[in-house]
Amino acid sequence: MKSVITCEINGEPRDALADGRDTLLELLRDRLGLTGTKEGCGNGNCGACTVLMNGEPVCACLVLAGEAHGAKITTIEGIARGNTLHPVQSALIAHGGTQCGFCTPGIVLSAVALLDRNPHPSPHEIRHAIAGNLCRCTGYDKIVEAIAAVAHGTNIDVKPAP
Amino acid sequence: MTSLHDTAPIAPMRVVGQRLPRVDAGERVTGRAIYPADLTRPGMITGLIKRSPHAHARIVKIDATKALALKGVIAVVTSADFPEIKPNTIIPFGETGADAWVSAVIVLARDRVLWRGQPVAAVAAVDAHVARAALDLIDVTYEPLPHVMSIAGAILAGAPLLSPDLKPKGFDTGTPIVRNAGSRTLIERGDTAAALQSSAVVGGVDAVIDTAHQGYIEPHACVAETDAGGFVTLWASSQGAFQTEIQTAVLLGLPQSKIKVIPLEIGGGFGGKITVHVEPIAARLAQISGRPVKIVMSREEMLTGGSGPAAAAQIDVRVGADAQGRITAIAGHYLLDTGGIPGTPTTLLMQASAACYQTPCLRLEGIDIMTNKPRTEAYRGPGGIQAAFAMEQAIDEVALKLNIDPLELRRRNAAVTGSLMPVGTPFPSIGLTTILDRVAAHACWRDPIAPGSLPRGRGLALGYWRGTSMTSAAHVTISGDGRPMVTMGSVDISGTRTTMAQVAAEEFGLSIGDVHVASGDTKSAGYSDAAAGSRVGRTMAAAVSEACRDALAQLTRRAAEKLQTTVANVTYASGVFRSGAAAPASISLADLMRATLTDGAIVGRGVSTKLPFGVEIGAHVADVEADPETGQVTVLRYTAFQDVGRALNPVAVEGQIEGSVVQGLGWALTEGFDYAADGRLRNASLLDYRMPTALDVPPIECVLIETPVPGVPYGLRGVGEMPIVPPAATIANALRRALGVRLTHMPMTPERVLAAIKGANFGKASG
Numbered sequence A: 001m002k003s004v005i006t007c008e009i010n011g012e013p014r015d016a017l018a019d020g021r022d023t024l025l026e027l028l029r030d031r032l033g034l035t036g037t038k039e040g041c042g043n044g045n046c047g048a049c050t051v052l053m054n055g056e057p058v059c060a061c062l063v064l065a066g067e068a069h070g071a072k073i074t075t076i077e078g079i080a081r082g083n084t085l086h087p088v089q090s091a092l093i094a095h096g097g098t099q100c101g102f103c104t105p106g107i108v109l110s111a112v113a114l115l116d117r118n119p120h121p122s123p124h125e126i127r128h129a130i131a132g133n134l135c136r137c138t139g140y141d142k143i144v145e146a147i148a149a150v151a152h153g154t155n156i157d158v159k160p161a162p
Numbered sequence B: 001m002t003s004l005h006d007t008a009p010i011a012p013m014r015v016v017g018q019r020l021p022r023v024d025a026g027e028r029v030t031g032r033a034i035y036p037a038d039l040t041r042p043g044m045i046t047g048l049i050k051r052s053p054h055a056h057a058r059i060v061k062i063d064a065t066k067a068l069a070l071k072g073v074i075a076v077v078t079s080a081d082f083p084e085i086k087p088n089t090i091i092p093f094g095e096t097g098a099d100a101w102v103s104a105v106i107v108l109a110r111d112r113v114l115w116r117g118q119p120v121a122a123v124a125a126v127d128a129h130v131a132r133a134a135l136d137l138i139d140v141t142y143e144p145l146p147h148v149m150s151i152a153g154a155i156l157a158g159a160p161l162l163s164p165d166l167k168p169k170g171f172d173t174g175t176p177i178v179r180n181a182g183s184r185t186l187i188e189r190g191d192t193a194a195a196l197q198s199s200a201v202v203g204g205v206d207a208v209i210d211t212a213h214q215g216y217i218e219p220h221a222c223v224a225e226t227d228a229g230g231f232v233t234l235w236a237s238s239q240g241a242f243q244t245e246i247q248t249a250v251l252l253g254l255p256q257s258k259i260k261v262i263p264l265e266i267g268g269g270f271g272g273k274i275t276v277h278v279e280p281i282a283a284r285l286a287q288i289s290g291r292p293v294k295i296v297m298s299r300e301e302m303l304t305g306g307s308g309p310a311a312a313a314q315i316d317v318r319v320g321a322d323a324q325g326r327i328t329a330i331a332g333h334y335l336l337d338t339g340g341i342p343g344t345p346t347t348l349l350m351q352a353s354a355a356c357y358q359t360p361c362l363r364l365e366g367i368d369i370m371t372n373k374p375r376t377e378a379y380r381g382p383g384g385i386q387a388a389f390a391m392e393q394a395i396d397e398v399a400l401k402l403n404i405d406p407l408e409l410r411r412r413n414a415a416v417t418g419s420l421m422p423v424g425t426p427f428p429s430i431g432l433t434t435i436l437d438r439v440a441a442h443a444c445w446r447d448p449i450a451p452g453s454l455p456r457g458r459g460l461a462l463g464y465w466r467g468t469s470m471t472s473a474a475h476v477t478i479s480g481d482g483r484p485m486v487t488m489g490s491v492d493i494s495g496t497r498t499t500m501a502q503v504a505a506e507e508f509g510l511s512i513g514d515v516h517v518a519s520g521d522t523k524s525a526g527y528s529d530a531a532a533g534s535r536v537g538r539t540m541a542a543a544v545s546e547a548c549r550d551a552l553a554q555l556t557r558r559a560a561e562k563l564q565t566t567v568a569n570v571t572y573a574s575g576v577f578r579s580g581a582a583a584p585a586s587i588s589l590a591d592l593m594r595a596t597l598t599d600g601a602i603v604g605r606g607v608s609t610k611l612p613f614g615v616e617i618g619a620h621v622a623d624v625e626a627d628p629e630t631g632q633v634t635v636l637r638y639t640a641f642q643d644v645g646r647a648l649n650p651v652a653v654e655g656q657i658e659g660s661v662v663q664g665l666g667w668a669l670t671e672g673f674d675y676a677a678d679g680r681l682r683n684a685s686l687l688d689y690r691m692p693t694a695l696d697v698p699p700i701e702c703v704l705i706e707t708p709v710p711g712v713p714y715g716l717r718g719v720g721e722m723p724i725v726p727p728a729a730t731i732a733n734a735l736r737r738a739l740g741v742r743l744t745h746m747p748m749t750p751e752r753v754l755a756a757i758k759g760a761n762f763g764k765a766s767g
Ligand code: FES
Pocket: A038, A039, A040, A041, A042, A043, A044, A045, A046, A047, A048, A049, A050, A059, A060, A061, A062
């Protein structure tokens, strides 16, 4: 059974034909070509597929495409304003908070959601907010440092290339 | 006229050694980086793999009639669609070559399945929903065979023989053959048994280590496509594009020249993306269907037989010392779980575990043992953490028995430049004693442990990894505006584009923004071995700097012509050629290229082979807290000291160390495959196979020490593998100090910590 899903993605109205078994993740990646959102596990354990649904972070692999009908979705593709990066993105670059990059879109979304509701989180609150996002490369330090830098307004400029 | 930029002045350019962001980070934080699962090709269809539900069985029959009749199913393949590859089909692969038969069995079972989840067939269909339905319609008849799921079970007299035709290697006459052994390696010098007998003390640990997984977040994925002439193109997430090409060619029975592998971004590999898993299947489905085929593994498939985990092990170590704390003998017996196919190597890990210490007598015996688990594959310093878990605890036991500070004991026995390595040759330049001095002077060792209401302890362990060198190639062309464009034969798995941009910028005296570095595909770049064994940074730096110098030599000849002088009179610095002749003149690299682009291409070439090894050595210190009621272990503080030769880019180096340590802590405390008696994996999800989250680990403090390696550009050492070696032993040694018990079964889960405490109490009561 296929049906048309209408929703707002990154501020743009979108329609897509989805199979009744499709998840929001499949809708985004396979039907709409928004491949920035990643699949690491498909069952809610890794956080690579984190998107904002009506402002709240969710695992897109756990949401059925049909549930997204009428919702406002923000994906990694909607975080930068044109070519201007969000401070979280700039800080991750500057602090070495992305290595293989596969967890990075999910980390960015979790961090953006955290800072939206708590602009000055402690390191523990930061770790708590990204505890649902597994990263196998960084050991988390440089991710936490990057988010803390945004929260405290320090050192978020990408160091200019020499 | 001093800059490549037409307007901006040239920046200062010492770029090697600077803290620089990754050149490709922007793509990653915006979701624009492309991994194979993100790729769509016109007309593309979906491939899925059918896997064995048995741990050990004979395949009687595979019937795909019903699957092929399903609307939307386009092709089905089984082993019958591939040429049969015999054991010992050696293909070029790094230092030693590899057996393509191993890859073939991993990719698709023939006649017999040796583990649950081993592929038996594959289907291509219009979409994943149809493909999934088709998998259920492929009828496979099995005849189950007895299976064995542990080293301890496999070596028993009555255990099923997994490879009855195999003649185990390395068992000389008089050495009894161990059941289900693949091969045996012995490193021996001196009379170890006698030396242990006459030692003042002997520290011993018998350790058991469970299977773990590399845990890269990106599942295996690829896209394959053929053209009308039969040429295959593969978009891969692999640690080695050329290794993927060779394995796929051999498994398909195609000449290597008929396949091109295009490396895309890799979402982590850690050793698990060297052997092919899905690529030959996707390629065959593409050949049969004439359509591009994408295969993406699920996490469950990866954990249950779709990829090769890291080896379980059983390791017994004895370390003898005299009353002054000088080591008299080291004996180690290493049984490594190779899974369903023999051949997991034991040599490097045995050497690594004893390498940090000088000893007159040494006996290391390693044997790989077959079980009905997925074939083991490499995991970051393969076998190192398992071996160190036993060895570094045994060393700690010696320190306790002699009541010597564990750092002091290590100092008394530390390997130094020129002392004998386990293989019997002298150590090249190493800085272990410097590392130990730095530990001694650091607050993490000097300061007392912060007090707490629960038992706390501090642990120390050393780590060693030799790494490899193998071969790397790069070439550099100069674009029409004078900027160097570097193409590497290696994939970028750890920030190689950034570090090589630093190298090229340094060689040309330019800013990092003025050079471009990319990984080439296998038809546009020179052969390079896989990104594994802590080798790419060092060997690619050698290749890139050679290629840059070659290009500069060609450019200098051209500049001499333009400046109407001899080559000997031309000097180059920071983007400008100058003539030192009677009438001084100069021309910028940019102007030179603009003026001479059509005179012919500048192509600089660099190949590095057989670079000296850049051995990695480090020391880790941890403070832990353990709850005797629950067995819960909390790591309070962690400091990693490492000799990196020279840090090309300290951000990248720290990132490697921090990530590596946290992987080590994961295996140390929570990560272990839990197999049921029927061979089923009970924790086949990332919920139950518990990797560390940001809340589970403390900040990792890195202390970098720089003892350059002679004969290697910039004196680089390997970096990424060593730091996974000490963490488990470091934690175990800290727990010994906190709780008074030895944790010898890894991961050291709360249940095992509690059992150890109970065992110790029971021992006291009955003693
Ligand atoms: S893919 Fe959704 S949580 Fe892992």
